[in-house]
Structure formats: C-alpha cells, structure tokens
Amino acid sequence: MWPYLVAVILVLFGIYYRHRRHAFQYFKRMGLDGPTPSIPFGNLTEIGFGKGDPMEAPMRWTKKYGKFYGIFEGPNPILISTDLDFLKEVFIKRFSHFHARKPFPIAPDPNDERGVNMVIAMGDKWKRLRLNTNPAFSALKMKQMSPLINDSVTRLLRCLEKRCEEGKPFNIQSEFQGLTLEVIASCAFGLSINSVEDRNHPFLTACRDLFNRLGNGRLRVLVAFMFPEVRRLLWKFFIFLRLFIKTDPFSKLRALGFEAIAARKAIHDPKKRRVDLLQLMLDTQINSTNGQAVSNSDQEELSGLNMNGETGPTAQSSGEMKTKKIADRQGLSEEEIQAQANLFILAGYETTSTALTYTAYELAKHPEVQCRLQAEVDEHFGEDTEISYDTIQKLTYMDMVICEVLRLHPIAPQIIARQCVESCTVNGLHLEKGLVVAADVWSIHYDPELWGPEDTFSPERKAHRHPMAWLPFGAGPRNCIGMRFALMEAKIALAGLLKRFSIQACQETQIPLKKVERATIVPESGVIVKLIRREM
Numbered sequence: 001m002w003p004y005l006v007a008v009i010l011v012l013f014g015i016y017y018r019h020r021r022h023a024f025q026y027f028k029r030m031g032l033d034g035p036t037p038s039i040p041f042g043n044l045t046e047i048g049f050g051k052g053d054p055m056e057a058p059m060r061w062t063k064k065y066g067k068f069y070g071i072f073e074g075p076n077p078i079l080i081s082t083d084l085d086f087l088k089e090v091f092i093k094r095f096s097h098f099h100a101r102k103p104f105p106i107a108p109d110p111n112d113e114r115g116v117n118m119v120i121a122m123g124d125k126w127k128r129l130r131l132n133t134n135p136a137f138s139a140l141k142m143k144q145m146s147p148l149i150n151d152s153v154t155r156l157l158r159c160l161e162k163r164c165e166e167g168k169p170f171n172i173q174s175e176f177q178g179l180t181l182e183v184i185a186s187c188a189f190g191l192s193i194n195s196v197e198d199r200n201h202p203f204l205t206a207c208r209d210l211f212n213r214l215g216n217g218r219l220r221v222l223v224a225f226m227f228p229e230v231r232r233l234l235w236k237f238f239i240f241l242r243l244f245i246k247t248d249p250f251s252k253l254r255a256l257g258f259e260a261i262a263a264r265k266a267i268h269d270p271k272k273r274r275v276d277l278l279q280l281m282l283d284t285q286i287n288s289t290n291g292q293a294v295s296n297s298d299q300e301e302l303s304g305l306n307m308n309g310e311t312g313p314t315a316q317s318s319g320e321m322k323t324k325k326i327a328d329r330q331g332l333s334e335e336e337i338q339a340q341a342n343l344f345i346l347a348g349y350e351t352t353s354t355a356l357t358y359t360a361y362e363l364a365k366h367p368e369v370q371c372r373l374q375a376e377v378d379e380h381f382g383e384d385t386e387i388s389y390d391t392i393q394k395l396t397y398m399d400m401v402i403c404e405v406l407r408l409h410p411i412a413p414q415i416i417a418r419q420c421v422e423s424c425t426v427n428g429l430h431l432e433k434g435l436v437v438a439a440d441v442w443s444i445h446y447d448p449e450l451w452g453p454e455d456t457f458s459p460e461r462k463a464h465r466h467p468m469a470w471l472p473f474g475a476g477p478r479n480c481i482g483m484r485f486a487l488m489e490a491k492i493a494l495a496g497l498l499k500r501f502s503i504q505a506c507q508e509t510q511i512p513l514k515k516v517e518r519a520t521i522v523p524e525s526g527v528i529v530k531l532i533r534r535e536m
Contacts, residue, residue: 017039023077026070027070027077030430032068033065033070034065034069034070035065035071041074041222042076042226043071044222044225047071054442055442055515058080058443059443061080062080062082067082067083067086068080068083074227076225076228076436078102078417078438079431079438080438080439081437082439082443082447084444084469086429087437087439087468088475090418090437091418091439091478092475092476094424094426095478097420097421097422097424098418098419098420099122099418099477100123100419101119101120101122101417101419102417103231103419103436104120105224105228105231106220106231106234106235107235108232110122110125110126116339117342118481119343129332129336129340130481132281133281133481137481137482137484139484141275141280142389142488143390144275145276145277145485146388146389149183149187149488149489149493150386150492152179152183152186153387154496155194155196156178156496156497157496157497161500164533168530169529169530170530171527172357172526172527172528173357173522173523173526173527175196176352176354176357176360176493177204177349177353178199179196179356179493180352181193181204181207181345183352183489184344185203185345186276188276188341189260189341190263190264190278191260203256207253207349210253210346211349211350211518211519253345254342257338257341258334258338260278261278261282261337261338264279264282277340277344278341281337281340282337284331285331285332350520351412351486352490354411354521354523355409355411356494357522357523357527358406358409358527359401359402361529362401362404362405362408363503364509364527364529365457365505365511366457370503373398373401374498376395377398377498381495387495387496392488392492395491398494400460401459402487402490402494403459404458404461406470407451408445409521410445410521411520411521412472412520413439413472414521415474416439416441417436418436418478419434419435420434420437439471441471441472445470450465450469499534500534501532502532502534503529503530503531505529505530506530509527509529510523510524510525510528513527
C-alpha cells in the first residue's frame with residue numbers, strides 16, 4: 001500500500017514540477033528577461049512579501065533589466081514596465097483589452113452576482129457599479145459632504161490642542177486614523193462614532209483588527225499565490241468559517257453595513273435626509289424604479305467610462321452613456337451597496353490617514369515648505385473662517401505639496417496593474433489573455449529623467465508631465481473613484497491643522513522613515529512629532 005502511495009505522490013509532484021517549470025519559461029518565450037523564479041514561490045521571496053523595504057526589489061530590477069521584464073507571483077506571470085507610452089496604451093487607450101484589475105490572491109468570483117465591490121468586479125458588472133457610484137463623487141456632492149468632514153476636523157483640532165499643551169512627542173498617525181475613520185463612517189454609513197476622541201470605539205477597533213489581519217495573514221495569501229488553482233476554494237472556506245467566528249472583523253463590518261441600510265430606509269422625513277455616500281447609493285434604487293434621467297452634473301462625471309477607454313464625443317457616439325436614463329441601468333442591490341460601503345471604509349481609512357502622516361513627516365523635515373504652506377492657508381482663511389470646499393480649491397501650493405508627498409510615498413503602488421482580457425499587441429509586444437501588466441510605480445516616481453533630483457522633497461517640481469508619470473491613484477477609467485474625496489479630506493484637515501499649529505521633528509522622529517508593506521505601504525512605527533502653537 002505505502003509503496004503505491006509514495007509512487008502516486010512522486011508522480012503528482014513530477015507533474016506539478018514540470019508544469020511549474022514550463023510556466024516559469026513564459027517571459028523567455030516572449031523574449032523578455034527578469035529575475036530567476038524559484039519553485040514554488042516564483043519571485044515572492046525576493047519581493048519581500050511584507051518584509052524589508054518595499055521599493056528596493058522593483059527599483060533594483062528595473063535598473064538591471066530595463067523598461068520591460070517579467071516576475072512571477074507563484075506561477076502567475078506579471079509583466080513589469082516603466083515605459084510610459086506603453087502604460088498609457090494599457091491603462092487608457094486600450095482599456096477594452098485591459099479593463100480587469102490584477103486578481104487578488106483570495107477574493108470572490110468577480111462574476112458573482114452578490115456583493116462584489118467595484119475593485120474586484122470586471123466587465124459590464126464593474127461598469128454598472130462604477131456608473132451608479134460615480135455621481136456620488138461629483139464636485140456638487142463633494143461640496144455637500146464637506147461640512148461632515150469639517151465637523152470631524154474640528155474634533156481632531158481639540159485633541160491636537162491637548163497634545164500641544166502636553167508638549168510631548170506623539171504618534172500623529174494615530175490621530176489621523178481616528179479622523180479618517182470618523183469621516184468615512186459618517187459619509188459611507190451615516191454613523192456618528194467620534195473615533196477622533198474615543199480611540200476604543202468598537203468601529204475603530206474592528207477596522208484596526210481588519211487591517212492587522214490583512215497585514216498578518218501572510219500564510220493563507222502565500223498559499224493562494226503558490227496554488228492559484230485553489231484560490232476560489234480558499235475564499236469559500238474562509239466565508240464558511242465566518243459563520244462560526246462572531247468576532248471576525250469582516251463579519252462585523254458586513255453586519256454594520258446592513259444595519260445602516262435598514263436604518264436609513266426607515267427614515268421617511270425628507271428633512272432628516274443626509275447627503276452622504278450611503279444615501280446617494282440608495283437613491284440609485286429609487287431612481288432606477290422611477291426611470292429618472294441622469295442629471296447634467298452626473299453626466300459629466302460619467303463621461304469616459306465606456307469599455308473602449310475613450311473620452312469625449314467619440315466615446316459617446318453610440319449614445320451609450322451620456323444620454324442614457326437610469327431606467328436603462330439597474331440600481332444597486334442592498335448586497336452591492338453594503339459591499340461598496342465596506343470598500344469605501346477599507347480604501348478611505350488607511351490610505352488617507354497614511355497620506356496625511358507622510359505629509360506631516362515631510363513638513364516636519366522641511367520647515368521652509370511648512371512656512372510657505374501656512375502663509376497660503378493664512379491668506380485664504382481667517383482665524384474663525386470655516387474651511388469650505390470652494391476655498392480649498394484655491395490652495396495651489398497645498399496641491400503641489402500633496403502631489404510631491406504622494407510621489408515620494410505612494411500608498412498602494414502594488415495594485416497599479418491591469419489584466420489582459422483579450423490577447424492583443426501593444427507597441428509591438430504581444431500580450432496574451434490573462435497576463436497582468438503592472439507599473440513599477442517606485443521607479444517611475446523616482447526617475448531623475450522625469451523628476452530631477454528624485455529623492456529630494458520639492459513641491460515646486462509638480463508641473464505638466466506625461467500622464468503616466470504620477471500614479472498614486474492609478475490611471476484611466478479604473479483609477480481611484482475616491483480620489484477627489486480623499487484630496488478634499490486631506491486638504492481640509494491640513495488647512496485646519498496648519499492654521500493653529502506648526503509640526504516639528506523631534507529626537508524620536510525616525511529619519512529616514514522605514515516603511516513596510518501591509519494592506520498599504522505604511523510607516524513601520526508611525527511618525528513621532530511635536531506640535532507648536534502658532535503665534536497669530
């Protein structure tokens with residue numbers, strides 16, 4: 001019995017080994033070079049897989065192999081490129097061939113009709129989700145939601161006042177996390193959680209647990225990378241486990257989402273109607289039922305979302321989008337609304353707080369930049385002037401500062417990738433269906449030919465450049481839908497903070513800053529600074 005079992009295992013291993021060896025010849029067959037993969041990891045061990053400097057390996061490889069090379073995540077081939085014209089073709093001009101994102105290692109089937117969010121969804125399903133959700137991020141809706149952000153920033157400033165009075169160094173990342181979670185809970189779920197002042201609020205602890213789990217669940221992610229054939233099975237297995245684990249943070253957020261939807265639907269008084277992301281998504285159900293036409297302001301937001309990746313009159317020649325009525329597009333189901341709301345929590349909590357943290361770090365290191373930015377804030381806002389949506393649009397130097405921060409410290413460069421859904425040839429390179437094309441954001445953002453002295457902090461360098469030279473929010477029709485919201489929140493928070501305080505580096509400030517890759521690229525130990533009250 002045992003000899004037969006051993007023989008079967010050896011035969012199966014031989015088949016597996018041969019299959020992986022063949023898979024690892026993929027880029028050689030394309031005529032491309034790259035780091036040598038190993039069975040069964042591919043290049044995962046060299047990437048660091050959450051350990052070490054996340055920018056070291058890709059920048060080293062790009063320097064060695066040039067603008068095109070291949071790596072492997074397990075057996076999965078990933079084409080890495082820093083050729084901006086090629087990336088523009090993939091992300092923008094040839095969008096119909098690259099409308100899928102890079103598959104997540106453990107995720108639901110993107111064609112699942114239930115609660116799939118727009119990051120995972122593909123094809124027409126993604127298009128419908130984006131079409132229904134995009135108007136919630138229009139300039140008009142951002143202006144209507146800005147008072148909710150102002151309320152949270154006011155509470156943040158009260159907390160920072162206490163920090164300033166104490167005169168002790170503190171981790172400013174923790175303060176920003178409380179702010180961004182409170183803002184997104186208010187705008188996505190309609191919840192008043194006051195996580196700025198209550199650091200033990202259940203919603204805040206659930207989100208922290210969730211991101212810790214995403215960052216620490218390396219073993220299951222590694223298994224999914226090495227054996228992509230079972231990734232869907234792994235997802236179903238973990239969904240099954242959640243039925244029995246009541247403390248699971250995913251389950252908590254899911255339950256909270258459905259509770260918020262039910263509570264909102266129970267409100268019938270128009271005077272109590274909130275203007276937030278949850279209500280705007282619920283309105284798609286009402287508008288779909290009533291056959292209400294898309295408003296002019298929303299039509300502008302919907303332009304450029306066709307599957308050909310084109311914009312302007314050519315993109316709308318078939319009348320496919322701009323003149324379409326909401327009756328012709330299905331509104332969002334409760335499952336889909338809950339999934340999008342949870343997505344906004346995941347995307348809006350860690351990313352914006354980390355961007356604000358990096359900004360505080362750079363301003364503490366460069367007091368001359370901070371002084372100039374404070375002068376701009378003082379010019380537009382008096383001591384008691386409310387920080388309005390319209391006024392923050394005038395803060396041009398703040399725009400430059402934030403852009404430079406996100407160039408030096410991209411938050412999620414690992415997801416700036418697209419999957420080929422139909423074999424095609426791009427700039428002379430034949431790409432097969434299923435191949436993932438990823439931008440090496442680190443090398444692009446630190447390229448001296450694009451940016452000059454690449455590792456210095458210089459906000460003035462932000463000027464007209466190639467559209468693919470700055471990629472913190474991605475590019476093309478599948479760029480970050482919440483970009484406008486995130487920038488509005490960051491600018492309101494920075495304006496309020498810099499009106500009252502100066503950020504100062506101290507002995508505990510880690511310079512240079514060490515980063516680690518979790519769900520996003522974050523400071524390893526936060527950012528420790530001191531606040532000094534300004535003399536007004």
